[in-house]
Amino acid sequence: MKKLISISLVLVMMLSLLVGCDFGQNNEKQLTDLTIYPAHVLSAGEIGGYQGDALAKFAGVKAEIWAHSAEKTNAILASGDLPDIMYVPVGEHLQTLVETGKVMCLDDLLDDIPLLKNVELINENLDYLRNELDYTNGKVWGIPVQCGTKDFSKTVINSTGIQPVKLKWEAYEKIGAPEIKSFDDLIDVMDAMLKAMPTDAEGNKMYGTVLSSKGDTTYFTNLNWWMTTHGYHYNQLQYFCELNLDTSSVSTIFDDNSLYKEGLKWLNALNRKGLIDPDSFVNDKSTQVAKVDNGMCMIPAGNMYGYPAGGYYEYLVPGTKIYQKAANYIPLEVICINKDTENLEGCLAFINMLCNPDAMFEYEHGPAGDMWYTAENGVSKVSRDYLLWRGAGNPINGFPFSNGTEWTPSLNLKTVYYSGKLSMKDANGKNLPTSIDGWPEVISMQLDDPTFKQWQETTGHFSWMEWLEEEDAFLASTPYDNFRKWIDSEKMPSTLDAAKKACNDLVIQQSWLLVMAESDEQFEQIWDNMVKDCKDAGVQQIIDWRMGLFTSASAKYDSMYGK
């Protein structure tokens, strides 16, 4: 018996030894090992599968992603154990790396990245890094990411994200698709839509809109959509200001005629008509996403996209002004190379690959054969399998590849270009976009969608972008983009931290109470109390500081470049 047990143990040990052995393919071309540290990649470890194959094919490297965390960043900065490639936000971290001599100066190496010169607006971005940042001393310490112009043509619908009003089109058609002349009209339309469609096909209750409190960290996020629909940005709300992108001016949210107050009044009117999901305050993010994306509301508000799969299509309510940044002249993040890297050639080849739309397309969508293919006549098309997958209502996530893996966004890397165009061409000889969902076959599928055809008929427009441009409701740029670098780089004085935290919490809490107010009088009372309490807590200093930054940044830009 003992002999049997010991023999079994030996066999188990031998087996585990074999399992632990790495049977690497010795006849493979030697690939350079690279370590990469990006904050935006959601998965750590060696990059394998079709992504690993693309890296080997186009850059000759084998890459390993280090898991990102604030603690790890501090630890590796202190230890000097830096990876070969780092994605570094422009600001404090880049300054630290440059000043401590931990990253390589790339001025003399730009010629070793041959595809860099093909990237749109790369010179403008490099000049910014050289001339606008004091600590760079006129040199380039990192390659900027996402330079160039954005391609808006990739989708005919849902092309401007969360910004516009989107309606549950089926319900809208049920009530005869009445014209919506104002946001007040929209409330009545939503009410009628909900009465016409109180439950969905599965018997789930429908709502006017669904909010959530779980995203409210520094400001009330349920008005994000309201701000962007009106051509404002919500990034100043945490400083109790609202930014008008058309004029690039800021004003305080505490004004009686502020857009913020108007938005809360609108939500309050919705609530009093029973059009807001009563569980909004307790909804966690995934519940809100589930309700919206499963088509259970008449308009997706707050911070929700409202995908066509949920039945939502855009509607241009008069007063709408949509801003979509069309071009990146100023980098927010750069790709740095560790000064002590032993794999410089590999690093440069990797960055070169990030400048290559064809290579990155294969990295993100796999090689020809699964999601796409190129026919003998040289025309590239979406594969039938992918069209069937999307036609069944599936998102791109989870598309099964022939090697048993699935499409996942968890290893997508930020590229040097913003949108880019592939060298592959469609049947009309046009260069294809870098997102497969913008290829003609997928667009045709969208165009063939009966609900979208109905949308085109009802609105009289081919696409949302066409509607926006016809009504002069699209902003491709704003003066704010020119001088925001002088605003974003300023840190708030620490003496205002406590007041900001107190006022942020107060405004969030009171905003919910304002939404739930039962009468106009109660609304005004809560509003007045909120303003008074914030002013007593010292909010005016924060507002003055922030508005002062805008004034001085704008004046600086005007003096440098003229109005």
Next chain:
Amino acid sequence: MEKRRKKLHTEDVVYHAITIPIFILFALICAYPFYYLLIGSLSTGKFIDLGQVIFLPKGFTLANYVKVLNYKNIGRAAMISVTRVITGTSLSLLVSAYAGYFFSKTKMWGRKFFYRMTAITMYFTAGMIPIYLNYRSLGLLNNFLVYIVPGAFNVYNMILIKTNIEAIPAELEESAMIDGAGYFTRFFRIVLPLIKPILATTALFAAVAHWNDFFCSRMYITKSKLFTLQYLLYELLQQIKALLEQEGGSSQALSFTGLRMALTVVTVTPIMCVYPFIQKFYVKGVMIGAVKG
């Protein structure tokens, strides 16, 4: 022999009538989250996110478990976790027990000083960066040993064992010493068999700590072949969080809900299966540590 039935008085009946439902309610409240995990892992993600899964699975599916078993490196991560638990617990027991035995010897030179220097580490730590630098200089980064070596000596467990050993009559060791037994012989042959309950308790503490830890993988490991099951779960949760927090949320995140629950069931089940077998030692061991003599 007939079982003697204890006669219940009215007060007993009232007492049982009040306390039993209350304890049943508490037990259900404690058990329900695990049950919810189980039924959620067997349901379609959409119904979980809409809050429609309450007592029974809805949209019954095993696809989540299929996905878990196909998730990247899950088999290897499970092996790493199990190996870590077994080797880490064994090493921790050995080191903590022997250290406890040492400190129980009143004649040990510098005993008070060493004991205080050891105990003081329970109250504060050097911080993240010095620890990282220390591990780096010891060559523990990207090394399986980072999971078991730093945690080998646990002061709390050592104190529990030491207290337990002090309760053993000194005569037992003295008689062994008279017969010529050295320290090692006395420790392994006399003391260890007598402190089995406390060893089982500390083994449970150590095993649970090793099984649940993901921080080590996150901070000190970059090679995916050394990731633990818990770290894979953590990574998956971070992916979902990132997708949900993107502007507009993302329906891509929803397909993960059932997967997340299935992965949680897979990681929690082994330790829950082990616990009932050592529960009797756990209660006895903790109480023995509290009562001397």
